[in-house]
Amino acid sequence: MKTNDPAEGAAPSMVNALNTTTASAPARTTTRSAPTTTARGSGDKTPVVPGYQVVRAPDSGAAYDVPADWTVAPQGTIGGFGEPPNAVAGKGLASEGKGYCPGSTRTVAFLTGSNTSDPGKAATELGTRTATLAYTGTQGGTPGLPMPLASLDGSQHGMFVETKGTVSDAKPGCAKAYSVYTAAFPNDQGNFVMVIAADTGVPHALDAETAKKIFTSIRPLAG
Numbered sequence: 001m002k003t004n005d006p007a008e009g010a011a012p013s014m015v016n017a018l019n020t021t022t023a024s025a026p027a028r029t030t031t032r033s034a035p036t037t038t039a040r041g042s043g044d045k046t047p048v049v050p051g052y053q054v055v056r057a058p059d060s061g062a063a064y065d066v067p068a069d070w071t072v073a074p075q076g077t078i079g080g081f082g083e084p085p086n087a088v089a090g091k092g093l094a095s096e097g098k099g100y101c102p103g104s105t106r107t108v109a110f111l112t113g114s115n116t117s118d119p120g121k122a123a124t125e126l127g128t129r130t131a132t133l134a135y136t137g138t139q140g141g142t143p144g145l146p147m148p149l150a151s152l153d154g155s156q157h158g159m160f161v162e163t164k165g166t167v168s169d170a171k172p173g174c175a176k177a178y179s180v181y182t183a184a185f186p187n188d189q190g191n192f193v194m195v196i197a198a199d200t201g202v203p204h205a206l207d208a209e210t211a212k213k214i215f216t217s218i219r220p221l222a223g
Helices: 119-134 208-217
Strands: 021-023 033-037 050-059 061-068 079-083 086-101 103-114 147-150 155-166 177-187 190-200
Touching: 050 086, 061 086, 061 103, 061 208, 079 103, 079 119, 086 119, 086 190, 103 119, 119 155, 119 177, 119 190, 147 208, 155 208, 177 208, 190 208
Parallel strands: none
Antiparallel strands: 021 033, 050 061, 079 086, 086 103, 103 190, 147 155, 155 177, 177 190
């Protein structure tokens, strides 16, 4: 379980914007794709994943979709884990399963950023850092290999990482395992990163394929 619900209202540690450019090729872990043509988003009010709902984050210039039963925080809400300066936080906050067990929210998603230019490294760094902050007292998680990931609208090409870990002192009814899913997409400041921290091994837990579906819905807001 997470040691506490995600903090809201704290200063964001790394919030930056989604590029509105189309990459010429999928990003790799060693190079960044060069932007070529501009692609403005148009589906920020209607979900691109059937049956989902839209999360809009104007400050980050992005929108994404989550399942219909998730709770979407008011626009501008800042959420994340830890306390500044040691925090991972961002906007576009959405969550599911608050209070499913004592003191824990089953799944938390938000948008943030990284100054790291390599998307695979950025996704890995944010995954392990989030694991350490969200699940204090654990080993910090073990990241998997970065995998290429493209948005459904073709405007973004980045890398996906799943960081797994276990919780030795989980409270009754709470998860004894977790995954932090991260997806990083190159932009002018380094990488735009979406983070999903999920308790796993419990009913209604978010799996990797559903996390990828959410990540692939990321898109620029319409101008």
